[in-house]
Amino acid sequence: MSQMIQRTEPCPICQMPVKTDGAQYMEKRGERLYFFCAPGCRDKFLAGGCCAKPKGRWGRFLDRLARANDKEFGASGPSCH
Ligand SMILES: [Zn+2]
Incomplete structure (x- = not known):
């Protein structure tokens, strides 16, 4: 190695x-x-942004809800990735 x-x-x-x-x-x-190049980037990450939600039970529930919405309304909403 x-x-x-x-x-x-x-x-x-x-x-x-x-x-x-x-x-x-x-x-x-x-x-x-997640690794950050600078404290400023970490601050931005902590300040929120769609990728920064904690994925606990609640986060997974929201994900499922979002997917259900995609099915119902089409995946036309603002996309994160
Ligand atoms: Zn950075």
């Missing part, structure tokens, strides 16, 4: 690659860990 490979994750705000090893700024959302 090589130790030379640096794992990086894209900053969810600006898409800059962030080294996950010794990352200074990170946030956990449900099962996912």
